[in-house]
Every structure is written in structure tokens, then in C-alpha cells.
Amino acid sequence: MNETTTTIANDTVVSIEYTLKDDAGEVLDSSDGGEPLSYLHGHGQIIPGLERELDGKSVGDELSLHIEAEDAYGPHDPERIVEVERSNFEFDVKEGDYVQAQHPDGSVIPFLVTEAGETTVTLDGNHPLAGKALNFDVKVVAVRDATEEERSHGHAH
Ligand SMILES: [Zn+2]
Known part of the structure; x- marks a missing residue:
């Protein structure tokens, strides 16, 4: 060597x-x-x-x-887009925020808030790219x- x-x-x-x-x-x-x-x-x-x-x-x-x-x-996976109740959050989530959440496979990953409605929030756990x-x-x-x-x-x- x-x-x-x-x-x-x-x-x-x-x-x-x-x-x-x-x-x-x-x-x-x-x-x-x-x-x-x-x-x-x-x-x-x-x-x-x-x-x-x-x-x-x-x-x-x-x-x-x-x-x-x-x-x-990887491909954009629609199953990584989830809708959750706003009451799950202890703070005022806004569109564009990242939140840590548990993926169904158990891993904790950042989700992008793509929509923040009055009662529901839409999260996208896909990699930005x-x-x-x-x-x-x-x-x-x-x-x-x-x-x-x-x-x-x-x-x-
Ligand atoms: Zn090392």
C-alpha cells in the first residue's frame, strides 16, 4: 500500500x-x-x-x-402525503413549515406542511428532490x- x-x-x-x-x-x-x-x-x-x-x-x-x-x-411517493388533524399540533403550523413526524415504517422524518387548513393539515414526507x-x-x-x-x-x- x-x-x-x-x-x-x-x-x-x-x-x-x-x-x-x-x-x-x-x-x-x-x-x-x-x-x-x-x-x-x-x-x-x-x-x-x-x-x-x-x-x-x-x-x-x-x-x-x-x-x-x-x-x-427516488420517485415522488403519494403515500408519503398525509392529512392530520390540526389539533395534533401544539403550535400554529403554517404552510412551508417542516415538522418532525413518524413515518408508518417507524422512522422519524421531516414532513413539509403543504397545506394548513382550519381543521386539517397536509404533510408531505417526500424528500424535496x-x-x-x-x-x-x-x-x-x-x-x-x-x-x-x-x-x-x-x-x-
Ligand atoms: Zn465516524
Whole structure:
């Protein structure tokens, strides 16, 4: 293990600069002006389509990717939209608020309040980017082997 790792493979820590746009060209997220994003490759820490495209790439590589919703945050699931009684809330919920609520599978996730009526409130537990195709401009800026601790934790430090 004397050679320096520069190629992306499972259990490498990858740093990327990226700009994320929706299909209308609007910038949704970007590492511009901040730190590059670092993640542990092969552990599902980034969306599947991006992880798959980065596999085998090297420092300095630049990619322009179009990733369908299925390989990003998944389809928009209508079953994640629920209507609840306003009396469940101890505060005045408004449209656009996020509230923590328990999903039927037991996990506690943020729900977006999409409608706040007088007696009922509509909550959407989908990821904000669910159902959206994503366009990434990505540049690989660093690759290194993960430490043993990072491997056992399943994320980059
Ligand atoms: Zn850790």
C-alpha cells in the first residue's frame, strides 16, 4: 500500500466540487465558495446514480451527468402525503413549515406542511428532490484510502 490512491473505488474517501441543477437549469445546490463534498465511496452516502458514475474516475476528472429521479432521491411517493388533524399540533403550523413526524415504517422524518387548513393539515414526507431528475457538474478534487476507523463507521471523517 505504498502507492498513492487516485482512482475512486470502494472504501476510498472522495472529495468533489459540484453544482446541482434541475432540468430547468436552476441551481439547487453547489460546493462553490465552500468546502468540496467528501464522502466514503461505496457506502450509499450519496445518491446511487452519482456514486455509480464516479466509480473508477480519478483526480482531475470532470463529469456532466443527467441522473433520473429513480437513481437520485427516488420517485415522488403519494403515500408519503398525509392529512392530520390540526389539533395534533401544539403550535400554529403554517404552510412551508417542516415538522418532525413518524413515518408508518417507524422512522422519524421531516414532513413539509403543504397545506394548513382550519381543521386539517397536509404533510408531505417526500424528500424535496423526490421525483426530480438532477443534473450534476462534478469535478474530482481528491481521492484517498479510507482509514480503518472511517471504514468501520461507514462515513468519511
Ligand atoms: Zn465516524
